[in-house]
Amino acid sequence: MAVAARKAGRAGSGAANKSTSTKGQVRKAAPNTPQFDKDQDLSAYNDMLLIRRFEEKSGQMYGMGLIGGFCHLYIGQEAVVVGMQMATREGDQVITGYRDHGHMLACGMDPKGVMAELTGRRGGLSKGKGGSMHMFSKEKHFYGGHGIVGAQVSLGTGLAFANHYRENGNVSLTYFGDGAANQGQVYESFNMAALWKLPVVYIIENNRYAMGTAVTRASAQTDFSKRGVSFGIPGEQVDGMDVRAVYAAAQRAIEHARTGKGPYILEMQTYRYRGHSMSDPAKYRTKDEVARMREEHDPIEQVRRRLLEGWKLSEDELKAIDSRVREIVNEAAEFATHDPEPDPSELYTDILL
Amino acid sequence: MAIDILMPALSPTMEQGKLAKWLKKEGDKVKPGDVLAEIETDKATMEVEAIDEGVLAKILVSDGTDNVAVNTPIAVLAGEGEDVSAAASSARAPAAPAPEAQPAPTPDMQAEGLAQRPAPDGIQGTDVTPVAEPAAPAVITNRTTHDAMAEIPEGTEMVTMTVREALRDAMAEEMRKDGNVFVMGEEVAEYQGAYKVTQGLLQEFGPKRVVDTPITEHGFAGVGVGAAFTGLRPIVEFMTFNFAMQAIDQIINSAAKTLYMSGGQLGAPIVFRGPNGAAARVAAQHSQDFSAWYSNVPGLKVIAPYSASDAKGLLKSAIRDPNPVIFLENEILYGQSFPVPKLDDFTVPIGKARIHREGKDVTIVSFSIGMTYALKAAQELEKEGIQAEVIDLRTIRPMDTDTIVASVMKTGRCVTVEEGYPQSGVGAEIAARIMEHAFDYLDAPVIRVTGKDVPMPYAANLEKLALPTVAEVVQAAKAVCYR
Numbered sequence: 001m002a003v004a005a006r007k008a009g010r011a012g013s014g015a016a017n018k019s020t021s022t023k024g025q026v027r028k029a030a031p032n033t034p035q036f037d038k039d040q041d042l043s044a045y046n047d048m049l050l051i052r053r054f055e056e057k058s059g060q061m062y063g064m065g066l067i068g069g070f071c072h073l074y075i076g077q078e079a080v081v082v083g084m085q086m087a088t089r090e091g092d093q094v095i096t097g098y099r100d101h102g103h104m105l106a107c108g109m110d111p112k113g114v115m116a117e118l119t120g121r122r123g124g125l126s127k128g129k130g131g132s133m134h135m136f137s138k139e140k141h142f143y144g145g146h147g148i149v150g151a152q153v154s155l156g157t158g159l160a161f162a163n164h165y166r167e168n169g170n171v172s173l174t175y176f177g178d179g180a181a182n183q184g185q186v187y188e189s190f191n192m193a194a195l196w197k198l199p200v201v202y203i204i205e206n207n208r209y210a211m212g213t214a215v216t217r218a219s220a221q222t223d224f225s226k227r228g229v230s231f232g233i234p235g236e237q238v239d240g241m242d243v244r245a246v247y248a249a250a251q252r253a254i255e256h257a258r259t260g261k262g263p264y265i266l267e268m269q270t271y272r273y274r275g276h277s278m279s280d281p282a283k284y285r286t287k288d289e290v291a292r293m294r295e296e297h298d299p300i301e302q303v304r305r306r307l308l309e310g311w312k313l314s315e316d317e318l319k320a321i322d323s324r325v326r327e328i329v330n331e332a333a334e335f336a337t338h339d340p341e342p343d344p345s346e347l348y349t350d351i352l353l
Numbered sequence: 354m355a356i357d358i359l360m361p362a363l364s365p366t367m368e369q370g371k372l373a374k375w376l377k378k379e380g381d382k383v384k385p386g387d388v389l390a391e392i393e394t395d396k397a398t399m400e401v402e403a404i405d406e407g408v409l410a411k412i413l414v415s416d417g418t419d420n421v422a423v424n425t426p427i428a429v430l431a432g433e434g435e436d437v438s439a440a441a442s443s444a445r446a447p448a449a450p451a452p453e454a455q456p457a458p459t460p461d462m463q464a465e466g467l468a469q470r471p472a473p474d475g476i477q478g479t480d481v482t483p484v485a486e487p488a489a490p491a492v493i494t495n496r497t498t499h500d501a502m503a504e505i506p507e508g509t510e511m512v513t514m515t516v517r518e519a520l521r522d523a524m525a526e527e528m529r530k531d532g533n534v535f536v537m538g539e540e541v542a543e544y545q546g547a548y549k550v551t552q553g554l555l556q557e558f559g560p561k562r563v564v565d566t567p568i569t570e571h572g573f574a575g576v577g578v579g580a581a582f583t584g585l586r587p588i589v590e591f592m593t594f595n596f597a598m599q600a601i602d603q604i605i606n607s608a609a610k611t612l613y614m615s616g617g618q619l620g621a622p623i624v625f626r627g628p629n630g631a632a633a634r635v636a637a638q639h640s641q642d643f644s645a646w647y648s649n650v651p652g653l654k655v656i657a658p659y660s661a662s663d664a665k666g667l668l669k670s671a672i673r674d675p676n677p678v679i680f681l682e683n684e685i686l687y688g689q690s691f692p693v694p695k696l697d698d699f700t701v702p703i704g705k706a707r708i709h710r711e712g713k714d715v716t717i718v719s720f721s722i723g724m725t726y727a728l729k730a731a732q733e734l735e736k737e738g739i740q741a742e743v744i745d746l747r748t749i750r751p752m753d754t755d756t757i758v759a760s761v762m763k764t765g766r767c768v769t770v771e772e773g774y775p776q777s778g779v780g781a782e783i784a785a786r787i788m789e790h791a792f793d794y795l796d797a798p799v800i801r802v803t804g805k806d807v808p809m810p811y812a813a814n815l816e817k818l819a820l821p822t823v824a825e826v827v828q829a830a831k832a833v834c835y836r
Contacts, residue, residue, distance in 0.1 A: 158582070
């Protein structure tokens with residue numbers, strides 16, 4: 001309990017913290033947090049719910065043995081990618097690490113294709129050859145899906161390099177975690193991005209644990225928004241559980257990058273409810289801590305409350321949304337369960353062009 | 354006593370240079386640290402500083418003299434209190450320019466086997482004197498001619514150029530053709546390339562397409578791969594491939610595997626290039642051959658050319674290739690001259706070995722600088738009546754097994770030559786393939802001549818022992834011929 005309180009309080013103690021969360025209290029939007037209109041709340045609710053239900057289903061299917069290997073669920077962090085995507089425009093690219101299902105869904109990639117990739121079937125987005133950590137979509141400007149912690153930061157900087165080279169006005173949204181933030185190539189990339197004023201927004205999803213290592217045990221500087229200071233890269237800490245705060249910060253950051261001012265860092269203070277992967281012993285944090293985050297800061301619950309109380313939607317209307325989302329997820333699961341495995345001939349394809 | 358001022362070396366591999374300009378004239382007083390002259394090679398320029406105090410009594414090598422051998426006296430300094438005219442007259446006769454390191458290449462491809470590393474020959478007692486002129490090919494050279502002609506149309510004018518110039522021209526030609534091609538790396542732009550391979554590219558293409566990076570291999574390799582994901586065609590130069598170990602995760606995990614992991618949706622059309630392997634006297638961390646390392650990885654193509662024409666034709670093909678290509682150059686070969694076809698758009702196919710010299714008795718397979726040993730050994734063997742067929746792999750992956758196997762079926766014997774380590778080396782792979790495809794044709798076990806199984810030592814004598822030698826190749830060839 002003491003641990004939970006300290007952890008929950010840590011986020012609120014940072015001087016640069018834009019949110020107003022304090023020990024054990026419900027995080028309220030800061031006065032400058034923009035309000036969403038009804039459509040925005042509905043859209044965010046729908047998109048976050050899809051990720052939540054999809055990931056819950058993935059967890060079930062993993063338990064049934066339909067998904068193998070590593071499977072990293074995004075549950076709890078939905079507001080980050082959904083809020084960011086709301087501020088993008090067509091052509092902006094997204095790249096992330098291995099906790100990537102939510103990003104793919106938020107980019108509009110087909111849930112059936114994602115789920116069938118998780119089950120290693122021929123209808124998967126990578127024909128079953130990539131798996132949970134490796135999916136891509138040129139059409140949706142999603143560049144993976146990378147399994148080497150931190151590698152996507154250099155790659156995402158390269159996407160920005162290409163935007164700069166082509167002068168196309170697009171911005172690269174490069175996601176990584178608090179764990180990856182300690183990799184050397186992150187700072188090599190920060191340096192080049194700042195030096196060449198590349199249009200990239202670095203989104204550090206600080207979910208407080210790199211696998212099982214709390215940020216305080218791994219990071220000398222736990223304010224990740226300051227990680228670009230020596231390169232002159234502006235950064236801010238954002239309440240990553242509040243989709244409105246994420247969206248507002250995303251607009252500032254993307255505008256900065258798009259207008260030729262160079263990179264921008266957003267530290268998203270978020271939380272993952274589930275383990276690092278499916279085989280997480282969960283010994284590094286208390287059940288109370290997790291329960292408290294779920295009860296008091298859940299990103300979806302926040303929007304749901306606004307829809308009910310602010311926008312006066314009925315429970316039935318929300319149930320209708322919920323069942324539509326469940327239907328999409330069930331269809332995806334159904335497809336991913338019955339789609340055949342790749343043809344053995346696929347073993348030797350797609351190695352070289 | 355008069356002091357000879359000698360032609361200095363800019364690097365351990367420099368054998369000669371140009372005395373570009375004298376900054377002092379005869380009769381000038383000089384103090385230690387004064388700049389006396391400027392010298393240059395095709396790689397770099399340097400100022401010659403005075404070490405001793407005195408009067409510049411006589412200039413022995415005048416401004417603008419080319420091919421001045423290292424350690425040639427270039428001037429005489431009269432010491433304190435010494436009679437300047439006496440010192441001047443004590444000077445030896447002006448040194449004649451050093452002979453060219455190699456005869457001017459001719460369109461005859463046989464002439465290509467003359468690249469020289471300082472003292473590349475055999476171990477003590479069994480030294481093989483490098484052959485200054487190509488021995489008249491006693492065996493059929495038609496195959497060589499025909500093979501070359503397959504890539505170079507008959508009657509094509511050949512021009513002499515160094516490997517360095519050929520690589521530069523290849524990049525420039527492809528950059529002119531395709532705006533998506535750009536080059537990035539350390540010192541590629543304003544410095545004109547650490548080994549002057551990118552010389553002039555900045556001037557022609559500007560800083561947007563010739564990008565100086567910070568010293569940050571891991572980072573810029575990743576940036577290059579990310580840019581390639583979007584369809585740009587980066588040429589990423591590593592100052593040497595030794596430094597690419599910092600970046601090998603991005604090369605293998607990101608560049609080589611993404612096409613497969615994406616089910617064919619997304620690949621990386623990128624070239625990683627730079628000098629690979631040992632130069633001279635740069636010790637263990639700067640002297641490793643990575644041919645076998647990269648050739649182990651599906652999703653990569655690996656090229657290691659020997660001649661300038663192959664360097665040019667293959668680099669152009671690599672830049673156009675939609676896959677990640679590792680292009681392994683060699684510092685020793687950069688300054689070597691070869692005939693290169695004068696064609697608007699000369700390319701060499703990736704994945705095709707070349708029979709450099711035809712023979713019936715033994716097959717010698719090599720690549721890159723290994724070819725220098727192989728070709729010299731073939732000349733030595735010829736004197737003893739052994740006709741060696743020398744195959745230049747040119748591409749390590751995909752390996753041209755057919756050409757090797759066809760040759761071994763003819764000769765029944767094979768020796769492989771490389772500077773890399775023996776275990777799991779390119780030679781080991783070749784030997785395995787020969788067993789798989791031509792076991793019944795073998796009259797002797799395949800012998801590998803490789804770099805020794807040690808980190809590269811610094812001491813000159815040890816370094817020489819660590820590298821393969823012509824004598825070892827000759828010995829191996831004779832052994833498989835039971836002679």
